[in-house]
Amino acid sequence: MLGDKCVVAGYAKLPQATAAAQVYQMVTMVLLVDKNTDEVLDASVTLVTPVARTFVEALLVGSNLVTEQDAFLAEISANYGGGAQRAIKQAYKDLCERYAEMKELGEPPAR
Numbered sequence: 001m002l003g004d005k006c007v008v009a010g011y012a013k014l015p016q017a018t019a020a021a022q023v024y025q026m027v028t029m030v031l032l033v034d035k036n037t038d039e040v041l042d043a044s045v046t047l048v049t050p051v052a053r054t055f056v057e058a059l060l061v062g063s064n065l066v067t068e069q070d071a072f073l074a075e076i077s078a079n080y081g082g083g084a085q086r087a088i089k090q091a092y093k094d095l096c097e098r099y100a101e102m103k104e105l106g107e108p109p110a111r
Contacts, residue, residue: 012094029092043060
């Protein structure tokens with residue numbers, strides 16, 4: 001595996017009725033991940049309001065992209081009441097798929 005860290009991104013279209021859609025059209029989630037532990041080291045999410053952005057980023061930092069996917073999705077379902085909830089969950093799923101592909105490509109071949 002080349003390097004211990006990677007940057008991975010996920011994307012999803014925002015509903016037109018949300019403030020974020022007026023600015024971004026898409027929710028983008030970008031994470032810095034430790035490839036050895038699958039732990040999120042840093043996060044950036046394109047949500048307009050600082051409270052929403054900080055809430056989602058705080059949930060992501062310190063989480064495990066392999067073993068804690070269901071926990072993140074459940075937390076968003078239970079505690080994020082904004083119109084972007086579905087897009088946040090979709091961007092996260094997209095990001096997790098991309099991360100799994102990156103990990104698979106970075107692993108040495110099986111013997």
